[in-house]
Amino acid sequence: MKIIRSTSPQLEKIYCRQFVRSKRVTEKVKRIIEDVRVLGDEAVLKYTKKFDRVRLAPKQLKVSQIEISGAYQNISPNFVSSLKVIIENVTQFYRRTIKKSWRMKGQDGVMLGENYTPLEKIGVYIPAGTAPLVSSVYMTVLPAKIAGVKKIVLVSPPDETGRINPHILVIADLLKVDEIYRAGGAQAIAALAYGTKTIPRVDKIVGPGNIYVTEAKRQVFGYVDIDMIAGPTELVVIASRYSDPDFIVADLKAQAEHARGLAILITNSKSLAREVKSRMDGIDGFIILTENLEQAVGISNKIAPEHLEILVHNPQRLVKGIRNAGAIFLGPYSPAAVGDYVAGPSHVLPTSGTARFFSGLSALDFIKSNHIISYSKKALERIKEPLEKIAGIEGLARHLDSVKARFK
Numbered sequence: 001m002k003i004i005r006s007t008s009p010q011l012e013k014i015y016c017r018q019f020v021r022s023k024r025v026t027e028k029v030k031r032i033i034e035d036v037r038v039l040g041d042e043a044v045l046k047y048t049k050k051f052d053r054v055r056l057a058p059k060q061l062k063v064s065q066i067e068i069s070g071a072y073q074n075i076s077p078n079f080v081s082s083l084k085v086i087i088e089n090v091t092q093f094y095r096r097t098i099k100k101s102w103r104m105k106g107q108d109g110v111m112l113g114e115n116y117t118p119l120e121k122i123g124v125y126i127p128a129g130t131a132p133l134v135s136s137v138y139m140t141v142l143p144a145k146i147a148g149v150k151k152i153v154l155v156s157p158p159d160e161t162g163r164i165n166p167h168i169l170v171i172a173d174l175l176k177v178d179e180i181y182r183a184g185g186a187q188a189i190a191a192l193a194y195g196t197k198t199i200p201r202v203d204k205i206v207g208p209g210n211i212y213v214t215e216a217k218r219q220v221f222g223y224v225d226i227d228m229i230a231g232p233t234e235l236v237v238i239a240s241r242y243s244d245p246d247f248i249v250a251d252l253k254a255q256a257e258h259a260r261g262l263a264i265l266i267t268n269s270k271s272l273a274r275e276v277k278s279r280m281d282g283i284d285g286f287i288i289l290t291e292n293l294e295q296a297v298g299i300s301n302k303i304a305p306e307h308l309e310i311l312v313h314n315p316q317r318l319v320k321g322i323r324n325a326g327a328i329f330l331g332p333y334s335p336a337a338v339g340d341y342v343a344g345p346s347h348v349l350p351t352s353g354t355a356r357f358f359s360g361l362s363a364l365d366f367i368k369s370n371h372i373i374s375y376s377k378k379a380l381e382r383i384k385e386p387l388e389k390i391a392g393i394e395g396l397a398r399h400l401d402s403v404k405a406r407f408k
Contacts, residue, residue: 040196093344118148157184188404
């Protein structure tokens with residue numbers, strides 16, 4: 001790791017990092033999406049053979065209930081019991097976030113409000129290449145379930161034998177995912193966005209993925225909703241001379257397990273900076289030296305990290321100044337790994353500085369609102385004059401005529 005000061009010009013590069021797009025990847029994904037849009041299952045099967053090295057028949061795209069039931073034989077006996085605690089944590093957290101429809105009565109018979117309704121169908125993408133992200137199943141499916149989504153479709157790439165990781169199948173089954181398909185990459189995203197004869201079209205696609213999956217989500221956005229454009233994972237640790245260096249080193253090394261993961265320590269302690277650096281040989285990242293902890297908070301806000309750990313003596317004092325972070329972990333016994341797996345809030349979080357304007361995945365991401373507007377004749381008459389002025393400025397006379405028609 002490299003030690004830099006708070007005045008270093010390198011900080012600007014960290015602040016301005018973004019999801020890096022490749023022209024080659026963009027064009028390749030564009031061709032795949034168009035193939036799937038036109039050819040449907042045929043294209044999905046073609047790219048599954050090409051990229052996953054497995055030949056499937058059309059009827060094999062959908063995972064059968066027999067295969068799902070058989071997955072229970074290929075997991076450890078205590079796996080399901082361990083999941084119960086996690087599922088309860090995630091469920092309890094998201095139940096508190098649901099909004100209720102509301103109505104407000106005003107003068108002369110005016111009634112305004114909002115109806116909150118869940119999305120009809122969502123698609124969940126679960127990677128299974130370098131590591132099967134089994135935790136992403138419950139971190140995406142449960143918020144959607146709690147929101148009331150009627151149909152959840154899961155896609156995941158098959159291994160070379162044509163199977164999906166049994167842990168992914170078991171979790172999906174326990175959470176009552178409606179349909180599971182063996183499809184990965186950009187072709188799976190395109191199938192969910194446009195629909196094929198076998199794979200249904202959905203309203204929203206969520207879940208992590210590699211650069212091809214992310215680019216595919218970006219290209220289909222607008223035709224279908226997505227959770228976010230995610231880049232490499234990130235961790236910022238704010239620490240002082242009283243922080244335990246063993247904890248800091250362990251957490252930064254855990255972050256380095258991810259490909260291209262960004263690991264940063266911000267501290268006002270030179271001795272801590274030197275000790276951490278001496279124990280992080282061969283690991284990329286930065287140690288930023290600041291004048292004080294308030295400056296550390298300011299730098300963290302500019303970085304807007306996916307994960308932020310505050311490992312100082314009194315983290316509650318600093319957290320009041322944090323505006324930009326996907327998830328904040330307070331105190332020495334709240335490592336980011338707790339949020340990745342068991343705490344409750346989803347680990348699908350904004351990266352690349354987008355925590356400045358994005359939030360972590362929530363049950364609210366699977367709910368849309370309808371504005372409710374109801375006027376009586378008396379209330380409509382009362383707003384004729386201001387409506388006439390605005391319509392006149394905009395030159396839309398027939399808008400005003402539609403109101404006047406009610407009084408002829």
